[in-house]
Amino acid sequence: MALSIPYLLTIITFLPLAGAAIVTLVPGDGAKKWLALATTLVTFLVSLLLWTNWQDGYAGMQFVEDVVWFAPLGIRYALGVDGVSLFLVLLTTFLMPIAVFYSVLYVEHRVGAYMALMLLLETAMIGVFVALDLVLFFVFFEASLIPMYFLIGEWGGKNRVYAAVKFFLYTFAGSALMVVAILIVYFSTGTFDILALQKAQMPLAVQTWAFLAFSLAFAVKTPLFPFHTWLPDAHVQAPTAGSIILAGVLLKMGTYGFLRLAMPVFPQAAEQFGPLLATLAVIGILYGALVALMQKDIKSLVAYSSVAHLGYVMLGIVAMNAQGVSGSILQMVNHGLSTGALFLMVGLLYERRHTRMLDEFGGLWASVPVYTGLFLVVAMSSAGLPGLNGFVGEFTIMLGAYNYMPIFAVLAAAGVILAAWYLLTAFRKMAQGEITNPANDRAHLKDLNGKELAMVIPLVILFFVIGLFPNLFFDKINPSVEAMLETRAAILQQATAEQTPAFELAEIMATEAQ
């Protein structure tokens, strides 16, 4: 390690919270905006220390902090990052300045509250990814609901209140049983420590119930088909920056939950329910893509494409092999970048035309070439074009899925074709052909300006970096993933050994001896 900074993760997690406090105290909308932006930028820069000080090849948790939080129940304030969570933290700190900058340009209504909520949300999201204690995880997981609820409800579209309430109640109800499951797990193992839980043995009945309860919470959050119905409402109604964060980061809390908790902590139950989850994931891929194909509103198209993309991530996680899991982690980041960028592009267009209906557009190539070109890159990244980020993740996931159960890989591959179809259809309707609506011509529609480019370009650069040099990322991801899978395999083996009757065990040992 180059240099070690004490409390680095605490600083990264709570810098935005401190920023939120300052933002509410400072007078003047302009000052509030720039302070919020500065906070997210500083947070991002500080979080880069995680990358620069990363101990390559080390599989365990890094930058660990561990303090007793509530002694009677052994609840700890324990933070750490490993290859599984590193890039999710960086994704969050990277997307936040973009989302906040967008808001600086386009949000005028109750700026102070808006910025404070964005910053609170950032603290909650980072907290989820760095928490090593189950209760701490849950606290961050649930706390993220409150700012998002207000962001959708106050700054959203026409139907925002309905969408906000649906978002809150759906996810809150989804995680209600998880509280009980957390307690059952605790009283069965005696710890809330997530890493210790991954190594713990639990009775199959406990595993089954707890797995189902955890899965319900995460499936709603992800969202996994058929728990996705809150998502299109929330996305379409949310303000653009809210959509970027919702799609970019918030949904990953669900898949991250599966990856960090549900799958490795309850390995036997996860084995049993794996095919079911994989089936739901594949249904999500195909269903999301087909529904996206039907959408007339670009934003709901992107929202449904999220359902499909998260299906890939889930598929890789369920496969629980090195390719599947590593691919999923990278794909979480990819989806965050690509879909975040898509929402950003849609938002930029909406600010100009105040509509998102595909029919309203056409011929944008001619009038706004820079915008259209970038849109094409973003769409291709989302569709998984080789050379861009989406391809690497999806391809690795397919490999994992194939090794798990080939049929799922085959079906998922069909989803890739559908993705290209709906994205290119949308692009054709928007960009190609004649300008049919005078509002779309060069005189009325302005191309991207410097500030807007400053938001889009970093994303596009990352598309290429990940697409061309995936090993920069896999090198940091893989050791932790392999270690996690080894632990899981050992626990599974041990569990099967215990269940195998003694005489069979003797036979096995005899054959092995030969």
Place this chain on the structure above:
Amino acid sequence: MNSADLQLNLHPVLPELLMVATAAVVMILDMFNRKGKAPTRALLPWVALVGVLVTAAASIWLIGQPVSSFQGMAINDARAQALNLVVLAGAALTVLLSIRYIPNVNRQTGEYYALILLVSTGMMAMGSATDLMALFLALETFSLGLYILAGLNRTDRRSNEAAMKYFLLGAFASAFFVYGAAYVYGATGSTRFDLIANALFDGQADPSLLAIGVTLLIAGFGFKVSLVPFHMWTPDVYQGSPTPVTAFMSVGTKAAAFAAFYRLFAFALPSEQATWGPVLGALAILTMTLGNLAALRQSSLKRLLAYSSIAHAGYILVGLATATSAGIDGALFYLISYAFMNMGAFAVIILLERQGEMDALGNRLNGLARRHPQVAMLMSIFMFSLAGVPPFAGFFGKFFVFAAAVSGGYSWLAAVAMLNSAIGAYYYLRIVVNMYFAEPTEETRIEPQQASIPLAFALGVSAVFTVALGVLPSLWTNLVQSGALNLVAMR
């Protein structure tokens, strides 16, 4: 009986004595006020407040010195002190809420503060009683005071109705309680908890007499904490009583009755746990489900909080159904959290009431955030906390209580309770929706006669503790630690 039993040990009842003394001072000071010359009346709430705070300090000082006194009729262990602190927190906040409010409702300010102090004394005594007779005495002390407080607004029909209903049903409840106590005495030959437990242990008790007795005692307590099906009075009484009284009632009565409930089951009937645990569990489910479902349909804020308080009684009962020390400590944490978040919510209702009104409809909150952003933010904190969303106190209240349930083998109960709290989230969220996403109306304006500095202070204190206990639950548990708040030991 040896000589030690005869000695009258006043040291453990110091908190109660301080409260009674303060009440006496308040009443005497009020006497000098008759001709309206000296402004002593304005001093009364502050005298009461100082008394409450001194008592709280005494309670904290007494933690870790558990002594049984009055020949085993009362014990002042750490849990009794913890209960004292819950009641005193409620009383202190109530005094702050009353300073502007009560003079509008009733001119007799002196008796009001004296009654608050005496009612608190009765509630505190409930938590330390270890004898059915002492328990009954405490029960009646606080109940009688509350009947008067409920009817404080003598010119208001609703307030009269509330007082009358509360008195009649309360009298029934007391009768049930006494009748039950008599049966238990008949079955076991004693009213003292330890002797009852001994009799049960020796197998000398008549099981059918005991069963009748315990059933009646549960009914009596059930009325006080408004368990379903003994909850009918709650919405009417909550709505009709002056709002600070309602707030105090919702917090103090619940705390006192639950503390006594726990003492009875843990000290007198430990051997009966297997029989009564499931019964209490079933009552808990009925209570929370009915409370939540009824709360969904309320338009009056006080009725909404009344049904919500019924639901919360159900959650707390989950902790008691297990009859473990983890359960009671969880319930105590729940009660202190509830004290702050619920008092805070009532403080906001007081702000919204017009001159002479004693309730506000939910739509009066419409657009509150536009007009009074700070108030709306605090109310949101209370609502999210009541819903059980982290990082607020209400979350850990539920977490600890349900932890006790799971460790005591009542996972199903915890699961039903959590699903219930998801229902509850709906109506708490509706209040937030009204405040933030609805258009403000003329009604939304806060009347200056209600917005006083003490009330603002009470709101702030409630909010600070609602957040602080949610972020650092050990603040409370360390304070009452000698009560062996040790959930781990229960594993």
